Amino acid sequence: MNNLTQTQQTILETAATRPDGAIQPLPERIRGGAAAKVIKALMDKGLIQDIGLQPPFQTLVISDAGYRAIGQEPPADQQSEEASEEAQDAAPDEPAAESEPDSL
Numbered sequence: 111m112n113n114l115t116q117t118q119q120t121i122l123e124t125a126a127t128r129p130d131g132a133i134q135p136l137p138e139r140i141r142g143g144a145a146a147k148v149i150k151a152l153m154d155k156g157l158i159q160d161i162g163l164q165p166p167f168q169t170l171v172i173s174d175a176g177y178r179a180i181g182q183e184p185p186a187d188q189q190s191e192e193a194s195e196e197a198q199d200a201a202p203d204e205p206a207a208e209s210e211p212d213s214l
Contacts, residue, residue: 131171
């Protein structure tokens with residue numbers, strides 16, 4: 111079920127060896143429009159994600175799905191970070207209601 115191109119595979123395998131999971135720097139042979147195209151394809155497949163450390167610039171790292179796509183298990187610390195992000199996304203955006211003291 112591995113639908114990765116050789117370039118996508120190389121980018122994910124390289125990112126998996128980096129402590130922060132960053133996909134950049136990309137291999138020198140991938141530049142300009144080719145870089146944008148491969149990054150978009152990886153994002154569309156959910157194999158990389160923007161963790162937004164330096165807005166407005168993207169901070170792209172390999173996702174859990176990216177590790178699995180290359181036959182690796184994601185690091186435990188990344189799994190817990192993604193789980194907490196998903197929990198935050200699922201939480202309602204309403205502020206917690208403040209409790210008022212009972213007035214008798």
